[in-house]
Amino acid sequence: MNNTQGPVWEVFTQKKSGAPYQHAGSVHAFDKEMALENARDLYARRDKPSGLWVVPASEIVAVSPGDAAPFFDPSDDKVYRHPTFYEVPEGVQNL
């Protein structure tokens, strides 16, 4: 079936300056400007975000669910990456 609605773009919004961009949803649009405008009208209709990104959905690279376990598991056992792993001597502050 031919595509009459244009490609899909993923939309990311930033709630306020300095905050991380979060995935809001997707829109269809034929070009970048249209993608930005459509995303504005759909995902910034009520709240006024401080930033908006659109990315062609086809350009997003993701880990496939089947690979997720071996892909992420190793990071689970490196406890020394977390600050709570370390003992802070009593009386020492601002560490």
Next chain:
Amino acid sequence: MDFQEKLHEFQQYIDAEEKIEPKDWMPEDYRTHNIRQISQHAHSEVIGMQPEGKWITRAPTLRAKKILLAKIQDEGGHGLYLYSAAETLGISRDEMIAQLHEGKAKYSSVFNYPTLNWADIGAIGWLVDGAAVTNQLSLRRTSFGPYSRAMLRICNEESFHQRQGYEIMLKMAKGSPEQHEMAQDALNRWWWPALMMFGPHDNQSSRTTKGMLWKIKRASNDELRQRFIDKTVPQAVFLGLKIPDPKLRWNEATGHYDTGEINWEEFNQVIHGDGPCNRERMAHHKNVHAEGAWVREAAAAYAARQE
């Protein structure tokens, strides 16, 4: 892992109230069930723009015009959220539109009724959105992640829809005798179609069982319908309007209202395309889609040229 094992694991996952994401393994039935339900829901939002849309140009005040426009715009937006959720399951929006045009995909039959006076706009917000919200609130907990997230967003945005409807009903019911009459007339015409929105009785609904097992559907048709009736009847009393059901009465023993029977013949007739406005609604959607083709082609050609 063989299919039965996978299915077992899938069910355990769902029973633990975890969400299924688009790329996760899922039985084909689960996928098609979701596609059918979500796309039907999306089409309902979009077709639902039409009956109310008839009154935008006749809204009696600037405030009313703005509110109605914003509400119908929300419905279009909700259609988009839902199309997006369905698309994550591997069906394109084009395919969904084609299924709608071929009559393979359905939409809520309530939108096949006409809007004849301004109070109808009130009645739609109050009763039709009220019924929809009853269903949607329960769907926030649906097991498919994108559907659940779309429902969360939609429920947040819809909260003003029912109120604006009730506000119109209140103004009309307490207004001039003519306005009161319009309000009663609208209630008479929209009450039963609103009850039909919840679908057939549980013992008549073939799809309920599996939908409930997989937690796509979170409450049964009859349960939701009763919930809606119980909360709406007192609101009608407050308006001083009469619900068009001679059998309606409070049942002390059950703690619910008893009602007369829905006209299921009418229900089936409307579902199968013979409601008052089925043909008009579909013709409008098809015409707009066809008329927009040259615009979409131009946008596609322009984008190709930019690259």
Next chain:
Amino acid sequence: MIMDTQQALFQYCLRLGDTNLILGHRLSEMCSRGPMLEEDIALTNLALDHIGQAEVLLQYAGEVEGKGRSEDDLSYLRPVDEFRNWRLVEQPNTDFAYVIARQFMVDVYHCLLYQKLQKSNNEILAGMAGRFLKESIYHQRHSSAWVQRLGLGTAESHRRIQQAFNDLWKHTPEMLAAKPYEKKLIDYGIVPDPEELALDWTVQVIRVITQSGLRRPADSFVETYTAHTEHLGHLLAEMQYLQRSYPGAKW
């Protein structure tokens, strides 16, 4: 007829308010008729902005007039010959190209006007203009992007948008012309000089038209003998239907 400043200001606000009202109404007719659902929502946003601007302007017009008329009274209870909107905005939504061409020509004018009106000696008008300008800058971004897409898209879209500009062009002199009552308002620094606006408008519009591969429409015979076209009466008959049918009812 000699008008005092208040009367002139009333007429001026009516013209801006009515123009927004009628354009907002035309755009609201597009609801559920967009070429794709995303654009449907975009057109509704435009409609909401214009109706919102009309509301504020007509409310102020009512105050200036001092006869106790509200924005709704002015919108719903005036006969057609008392409407002061530009003829351009009452033209029907013949196709999406007309909607875009009409919108684009209005947007360019509104941006130029509101930029200058922000500096008006009249603080109320200046405040409104500042608010409206933000909306109009976005509108112009939207409509000029569409003029480009249609102009440079396919042969059919090129033909349609050119046709729309050609057909609508004859209404632009009426929109650009200075009205006799504006003289005093200009002298007092309340409103900008329409002649300057007209020059800037023409330059900007022609630039985008040319960049979009389109030709400047030929200046045609300018009709000056009617304030409105036949379309406005029909539009108002529909818009005012409830208020006219049930006089005095509260909605």
